[in-house]
Structures are given as C-alpha cells and as structure tokens.
Amino acid sequence: MSANTAMAEKYRNNFLKEIEEQVEMGDWVKMCMQCGVCSGSCPTNFQSAWEHPPQELFMMIRAGKREEVLTTTSMWNCTSCYNCIVRCPRKLPITHIMHGIAEYAHRLGVAPKMQPTRFFSGLFWKNATKTGRVNELKLSMGLYFKDGFGAGVKEGMKMKDVALGLMKAKRLNPFEILGGHKCKDQKGIQAMLKKAYEIERSRKTAKMAG
Amino acid sequence: MADIKVAAYICKGCGLGERLDTDALVKIAQKDGKVPMAKTHDFLCSADGVAMIRNDIANDGVTHIMIGACSRRAKTEAFYFPENAVARANLREGVIWIRPDTEEARETTQDMAEDYIRMGCAEVKAMAAPSGNPNTGSSKTLLVVGGGVTGMTTAIEASRTGYPVVLVEKTGELGGMAGKLWKRIPVHEPFKSPADTGVADLVSQVMADSNIKVYLNATVAKTDGAPGRFVVQIATESGATHTEDIGAIVQASGFTPYDINKLPELGGGQSPNVVDQLGLEALAKAAAAGDGVIRRPSDNQPVKSVVFVQCAGQRDPSGTHLAYCSGFCCNASIKQAMYFKDANPDVDTTIIYTDLRTPGNGEDFYRSAQEKGVIFTKGKVSGVRPNGNGSTVTFHDLILDDANATIADVDLVVLATGQVPNSGVDIFAAPKEPVEGEVEVKPISILNLNYRQGPDVPQLKQGFTDSHFICFPYETRRTGIYTAGPVRRPMDIAQAREDATGAALKAIQALENAELGRAAHPRSGDLSFPKVRLEGCTQCKRCTVECPFGAIDEDEKRFPVFNESRCRRCGTCMGACPVRVISFENYSVNTVGAQVKAVDIPDEFSEKPRILILACENDAYPALDMAGMNHNEYSAFVRVIPIRCLGSVNTIWVTDALNAGYDGVMMMGCKHGDEYQCHFVKGSELGRVRMSKIDDTLKTLNLESERVRDLEVAITDIERVPEMINKYVEELVAIGPSPFKGF
8 A cells, every 4th residue: 555545545535634633734724714825825836837826835735635735736846035924924834835735745655746846856866975076067957858869868958058068167178078087985874864864753753653 | 122232343353453343243233133232352262252242131131132153053152141142153163264364355255244243133133031831740660661681771771860750561571582592792801702691690680670660561552751750651461551741752562573483484483493593592591591502403313513694685686585684683693503512512513694794803703613613604595495304405606606505414594684673553654555364463552652652762774663773872763762772773772771871871972961951962951942922823744744753743723732842943834834932032024034034235236145044053054154263264145044944944034035136045954865964864855845835936026946945965075065165155146246246
C-alpha cells in the first residue's frame, strides 16, 4: 500500500485533520476567513497563474477535496515573497503552509512530477549534496534537458549568447562539466547528510504513523 | 395684546458696526419698523448689553424685543427673556458673513440688513410671549409593555432613576425571548465562549424592586390621554381590569422568530431534525438538564454532525421572505456551534454563510469558534432534504463555485431565521379584500390607543416602528410613547439593553416636560402650542388627518381637539388649515406673513431682485448659518425666514410674496420618503404635497413655474446651499423681473 492510500485510509473523510497533523503549520488552515487578501497580494497569481489561490486551497481542504489539493501545481508557484503573511488579517503563515502542503504532497508521492519548481528543487538538492558545492553548469543544463534531448538543445542554443558572455567574464567554467570544484571533507559532508536524513525520516515516519 | 411696548436693539459687535451703517438701521427700525425705542450697543450680548435690555424691561415696561445681531441660533443663553416676545434679525451669519467686504457690495449688504430689521420689527409685533400649556398632567409613572430583556432593563433603569414603573407582561413569566436561551453571546473579555444570559438576575432585580409593579398574564386593554396624563387599563387573565395613571410609555414588545414552516425547501416543518435557533436553544436546555449531550429529536440519539444555515428566509430579494438582515444570527449560530464543540470536539459543526456579520466584539468570538474547530463554509444553501433520521444539505459553494456541493448524513440542521417585530396593528395598512375560505387573522393591538389615528404606533418599513433613526431613534410618532428593542429594529441582547436605557431616559424626559407644559424633542422646552379659533373652523379635518403625531382628536361636534401634551409644535396643522385659524403665540400665519410683507421691494428698473427663502429651522437654516460661519458667500438679493418645518408653510405666504413682487420663492426642507430626515417625520412630505399644487396659483397669477423652487437641504449642505442660491438667482435674472413689482 502506498503512503498516499495509507494516509487516505487513516484520515477517512477528514482531510482537514490530516492537513493539521501532517503539514507544517497546517493547524492554521481552519483560521482562514476567506477574505482573499492573500490571493490579491500574490505577485505570481496574476492572470490566474494559480489554479487554486491560497484561500481557495484552504476552503478545499475544509471541503475535503483531498485529491485535488494534493495534486495541484498551485502551491508550487509560491516564491516565498511573504506578501501574504504580511497582509493576512488573521495572521496565517500562508507561505509556510504553501510549502508545507507542497512538501506533504511530495512526501506522499502524488505531487505533479514535472512541475518546474518541484523538478528544480530536486535537481538543486541532488547537485548540491553530491559534493557540498553547487555545480552551476550541470544544474542549468539539467534544467534545460528536463523535457528531453531535443528541447534541451533548443533551449541551450537560445541561451548560448548568455553562456558565452558568462564565460568571457569568467563566471562560467566549461571544464566544470568534468566534475568541478568540491568541498575538502567529502566524507564528512556525506556523513552529516546521512545523519540529517535519518533524523528527518524518523520524525516523519513517526508523524505519519502517529 | 392691548398694551405692547416694542424695543429694538442693534448690536455693533462682531464687525457689524464697521460693515453696516447702524445709525441708518436704527432709523429704519423707528421709521419703517415703527419702533420708537431703538438703540445700538457696542457689544449687545455682553453683561452690560443684556443689563440694558433687562433694565428697559423692568423700568420702561418693554414687552416685545427685537434684537438685530447674530443668528437666533447663537447666544441663546444671553438673549433669554422667557417673559417677553423676542424676535431676532440675523445680521451676522445672515448678512455680513455671507457678503464680501468690498465697496461695491456695501450698498446691497446694507439693503439686506435694513430688510432684516424691518422683518424683525414686523415679526415681533405679531408675536406674543408663550404662556405655556395649561392642560398638563403630572403622573411620573412609567408604563413598560413587555417583560423581556428590554422591558426589564427599562423598568430597572427608570426605577433606579427614581420613577415608579408599571410593567405589563403578556405571558406568565418574565424573561421574554432571552429567557428561552441556554446561553448568550459573550459581552466581556475574552469573548471566547458562550456566557450566562443574565435573565434570572434581571428577573430577581425586577421582582425585588418595590418601585416596579408587575402584571403577569396581562395586556393593555386601553390607553387614553396624553403624556403626563395617560390613563391605561390593564386586563389580566382573570378578567379583571386595573386602571393606572401613567406619565409615559415604553413599548418593548420584542419580536417573533420568522416561521420556519414558510421555508419547506430548507426542510422547515419537514422533519423534527430541522429546527430554528430557538428550537436548538430548547434542545440545549434539555441537554443541560440531563447528561449534557444534545440529542436529535427524531430518535434521541446524540448529535454527531450539525449544519447551521445562515440567512434562512432573510435578505431575500424576491420579497417572499424577510428582506433584511437581522444582525444577531451569525453570532448566535457561532454560539450554538460552540454548544456542541465545547461538549465534544468530535461533533462536526459547519456554518454555511454568504456573509458572516459579527457586530460588536463578534470578531473575537468568530476566531474562537474557528480555533475550536467549527467549519465555516461560504455558500448559499439551496435545499435541505430530510431522509429518515439524517438530512442532506445541498449548497452552492461560493469560493469553489461548486453549485452542487453537499453535506450528507447531517443529524441536525439549524435554520438561522430572522426577527419579525411584534408591532401590533399597522394603522396605515390598506384594508384586505376578504378571500373566500380563508380565515382572516387580525393583528392584535399592543397599546390599544384611544387615538383618532389608530390603536398602535405607526410603522415605517417591514413592520418596525417608525422613528427618526438618525436623531431620535426611540421616539415614535406618538409623543410620550417610546419603542425600544427588536420592535424598533432587529438587534441582540446587548443592543436591546442599550436601547432600553436610552428609551427609559427619553420617557422620563417626556413626562417631566409634559408636567411643565413644554414640548419634547425636537423643539424641547418650547412653551408655545397650537391655538385654534374654533368659530372660524370649517371642520375640514385636514389638521386631524395630517398631524404626524396623532395629537389632534375630534369632539362629538367634529371640531378638532388639540392634545397639547401630544404636540411636538411642528406647525403642520397650521400649514394645513385652509382657513388659517390655527396659530402659535410666537409662530403664526401672521408672524411670517408680516415679515414677507415688510421687505422693501425695489422697482423693476433697479436690477435688485428679491427672493424669499423659507428655510427649515432644523436643517436648512443651520446650514445657512454655517455657510455664514465659513464665509461661503451668497447673493444679497435673498431674504431668509426660518420656519419650523416645511409642513408648517401655509401657501398664503407664497401667494403673498409673489403678489408683493418677489421674483422667486425658495423652499428649503428635509428629505422625505422612506429614508426621510424630517425631524417631524411627515412634515416635509406634507409640505411638498401642498406645494405641488402651487402651479395652479402661479397660473392664475400668470407667472412662470420657475418662480417657486422646492429644495431638499441637509444640515451638511454648507457648500451646496450658497451654490443653489446663486444659481437660482442667475436663473431668475434670466427670466426677468416679476410683473407684480410696484403695485
């Protein structure tokens, strides 16, 4: 049984409770009074960029629309500008709740796979944790080839002038493709990350079981 | 009237001496005003100036005083001569402050001042000092009709102020609607949980108060008389009738919840598991008496899920149900949802609302309910379908725009219905055509007033009792009778208690005024009252029908009988009287007519038009005064006469003015209609109805209809009024001078 069906089973008919218990700051969802200031303040929410703006997500959670909330791309659009938190008359930590829901959807494995923010986050994390340093060349190339080889080449050609400029200014080293610079204590970094993963995993498992 | 001695005093202070030729004004008073005793003073409202006037009254036998200084609204304490007839010529706010201080304006400004002196002298001669109403009563007892929170609070407040109270309650116990509640919305910090209703405490206070006489199972069988001398008959269940002498009345007859049987689409009357808010209170009370678990009525099982439907039969634009918001129900539903959540957090409670309105500190209460886990859903409920022991609620989710949202298996549905006022008989209702086979239900009168105009106080909209909602919220259109609580407008307990306190104090004021023969609001303290010359009366009944306050009855010979204590001194009867036999000692057809005639009308070649302004003293005249204070200039060709109300305007004044050669007449009165602002409720409306007939008069005089202008002026129109005046003057100049000049 997948984590998703297990949780759905556990909180049968009570998605609000599930969010309250599983999502970081999820216990704030019930306090929304549907004024819509968050949606109006969001700089990425013009021209209906968000399928479901924050206050609508909160209402969907209360209405028990589990599937729709967890699989939507909406909360992945958040850029953490904190406009909504500043303006919310009910003082809801909306930015954190958005990230919390996104993280939970990711944890359950139901988040939209190719959503750019989500894809980039994964890419970044892998890239940075490999050596302890971010390899910018590999990172940007990884993003270019997200939708396949052909699309990647096309995107790369489009950006070639920028890349050449960066190279001229010594901001981009083409030899980074061979591995690039890294932290001195590679073993130490990996050991530290392993411990962090362990702590995180046990906390979340306990939460999902509890 | 035989030996009157008039004196005119002209002030030179506040710049009057510099801007005007006061010596010329004295000569005008003596020559045109025919007042031999005319004096100037450098500072008339000073102790020295007032002493001069007092000295003349004491030693020279002056009876009538004309003061040419500031507006009659200013310096009222200095120029207070209750034994004398006093007229005021408004030279400051009405002349120098609204005119530019320039050489070319000097002549017209002086003309204006001279006319006001002439008008003042003419007016004061037509006046008499008001002697007061002799037909007074001195009962200090307050009658409170209704033993709910409003009625009990009124009784307690009045009693604490030292006035005896008679309280009449229809049912067998005090408490009213609030007595049926389990708990109330909190009114103290931290506004987080339902609170004790406090009704038991109020009841014990009332019962322990020897100053409050309580009649239970009793109704008001008959109310006779006037403020200060009402005679009220109280019928009790046993059939006995008690007679009480009453000074003033507070009607706190409360409300009835809107009948849920009229809402079958919301499940009303379809299942015992669909209740109104009062129904839930009964369930909560029953639960509190037992194990504390609220049970569903159909099978007595504990309620596991409950849905509250807000605005049930309210805010209905179709006209089928209540059109208004009752204002208390959102907070009440929040409170009731807490009944469940406080006892058992696992009960699902959903409040479906379109707009959540939580007045007072309800915002904190709302937040507390959210913290307790009450679910708030913005939506419009389309149907409640009871099915066995459960119900299905369908609604249009307004956030998710889902027209077919449903909540199934609901144990209990609570409909938040509104308040319907218990206001008795609608005395203006058109008689209903009897429908065959239908039993006619006659509304039961609450006060049973023995007034010509009907047994209850007049209603405005939706059955709520009429009152001037901005300035005089408790005053009904029956002097000495006040309404408080939900009979006046929808409200909750906290607002009702506030209302009750206000109404109690107003009622006390009214009975004290009645004993002294003085008017209540808005002319509070006025000693004048309408006098009628019955030998001239044609029994046309216009005065008895038009009086907005039901002050005039008819005797057996069908002559009008004035109940002075019920009168508010608006003068609507005086304006209505076609034979002009009704007058006040200090305000009559003559006092205004004499002013109209006193104005000097220059001939048609002088290019000095004359425009008469009849300005309501409650709004338009203060607006003109304030325009003066702000030095908003207006034309020097207008002559303003304050009137008590547009309703007191007798058409003879307009006809006289036009005949005398005035180029135009402006009437300034308050807004009328459902959203009226008239201080005398119907005065401005009646005045306008009469004036609408003025076109015939203009036609017979062969004058243009533009010569008379009716304007709505509010007290805030300080900028607008001068603009209106100047525009009208321009229009009249374009039309050309009146052909009646020089005759």
